[in-house]
Amino acid sequence: MKSSRVPALLAAVLTGCFAQLEDQSVTLSRPLCNGAPCVPGNSASLNTVLQASGYNTIKVSFGDQPLLKSSNSIGPATVTTSLVLNQAQLNLKPAGGNFSQVNSLSLLAAPRMSNGTPGDDPCAGAIPACPTLAVYTQATDGIANQSIVLKGNGSDLVAVINATTHELIIEIRATGNAPSDTVWDADVAMDMALKARANIP
């Protein structure tokens, strides 16, 4: 072997070095209400009641995790991270009610929290437009019961998590009617796949 090929071979080997962490199931969950059920029901228009109560947005704090940056240099390594939303789910509380009157439901990454004023939609007219993270459509996904499963569209949440506060504000948009309960609550769960890879150098 020519001596000039040795450094090239070594470089090729070293260029391929990496360290990688994968977790296919990272689940974050938080309720719409802090405590007792708080969202009005009575089969009213779901979007209206969510906006009127200010529960159309939720804030999910991911905490100061070192990996939750799209690109991060640690020593000679460059760490790239992705947090892809597999699916989201709304699980109705208390048991007994259902989401069968919900026609569609979407989760969007919102720029701010709702102020609770009826009709306040943080994503309305937002520039850039709020990216849609997950979607449920009764026509294609079937009638929901106590849970609504929203299919993720492969969005990388790292890109929409606030780099300073490490928070993600999610807006819930819906069509159809709320559950028949007088007030209700739901856990919003997001199932994500985490992948962090450090390429060396």
Place this chain on the structure above:
Amino acid sequence: MRLRKLFAIVVTGLCFSAGAMAQTDAGVPSEPAASTKTTSKATKKKKSKSSKKTARKSRKKKGASSASKALAAEPYSGTDDGEPPQLAHQAPAPGIRGKPLNVAAHATDANGVFGPVLYVRRKGMGAGDYVQLKMISSKIVPGDYAVDVPAALTNVEALEYYIEAWDMAGNGPSRAGSAEQPLFVSVEEEKRVAFPSAPTNVTIKPRGAPPAITHAALTQALRGKPVEINARLVGDTGVQDAAVMFRRVGEKDYKALPMGNIGADDYTATIPAAMTTSDVEYYVEAFDRFGNGPARSGSPSVPYVLRLTEAGPPPIASAAPPPSVHKRVLDDESDTTIIGFGIDAGAPGGAGLTLLVRPLWWLRLNAGAAYNVGGFGFRGGITLSPGQWAITPTLNLDAGRYLSGDVNKFVTVTDPNAQALLSRTTYTFATAQIGLEFGSQRWFSFYLRGGVTYVMSTLSGTDLTALAAGNIGAGTTVTMGDAKFSALAPCASLGFNIFVY
């Protein structure tokens, strides 16, 4: 290697058996044909059973008379004059050491001459050590016969010889010299003529080159047992007159022991048990077919010394043989040691203590314990060694698993959840390395290796959940499944192997 040797031994044994049977058949010429058949068959059965053991001995005993017996086996149909051949011989000029020596004779007989046969030995060897060389008749001068004594036999100061001839009717032998009173011819060093240096540089390359000898020097053997000496002889222009030159310590002259090819480039010769009564000095030499050489491993002045013990291990190759100009293999007998152990250390793999097993000369298997300060594990692998030289390149493939590991010994974290996660760092790894091994692969070698290692680890979802929950915001719960960690990283190690059995 073992299969090849076994095959060679079987083939050699069959050849000796065939030779012994052939001589037995020729040894009963005077009996009627019918009885000859019966006797031959009976003799064949008996002889074939013991031929392997006695073939060499019977060849020596019968060697001097085999020609006459072979002649007597075929009845002579012409007129028998009853007289042996007229044999004339003029002593040859002193030979040149390391070169073939031509010996000529003139033999005539009215019934035709059978033979003649030259019996030659190194000066000082026993009566049973004559080597037979059938003399070839001249196509130009009727009655002239000649033969070349091989160069392997001429690396001494003198040769002793005699010549026998019979006629076609079996009369004889006529002799020039005899086994008891052989003729003598001295062998001298080649005189080198110094030429004045030429005004211009003219390089004349001889045709061909001596073969390269690779040989694991033996240092120890059992007294009174035959000692097999092996060497690998590689030459672009062939190999000829390969020989083991040996002598007892204290003796002046070396005896030549022609080496036989046992396949590919491997040659072997066995020093007879009768010669291993005291310590032996030896060296190996060979020429190419153009007479270039001799190439040597060891030399007449710096021979290998073979210590003979009453009891002990089988022949042991020297770890540090005398210097030689030839590339030398230290592990020619590598297949004789198959079990050993190895100790190594490196990063990031840690240290290991492994049992080594060598099922093939080019393949080593290892398995043992691994330790990386953080914890203990096990590992195993293979090492491919494409050559057996003093510095040997290797390809090493290992895999293993650390069953325990506390990475907190290497990093400082304050989060108790992180500490809990790091205290249970088990992982599986696979390593591919190339390296160089220095020393004898048969006994002891030191090595340096470098390559890449692939690491796989599963991190507990419970530990990860606890760790993430400590950083997550209020009101949010997190649940994590088991995470997979993998890495490909450079690695290096050093260590040594010792083969003990």
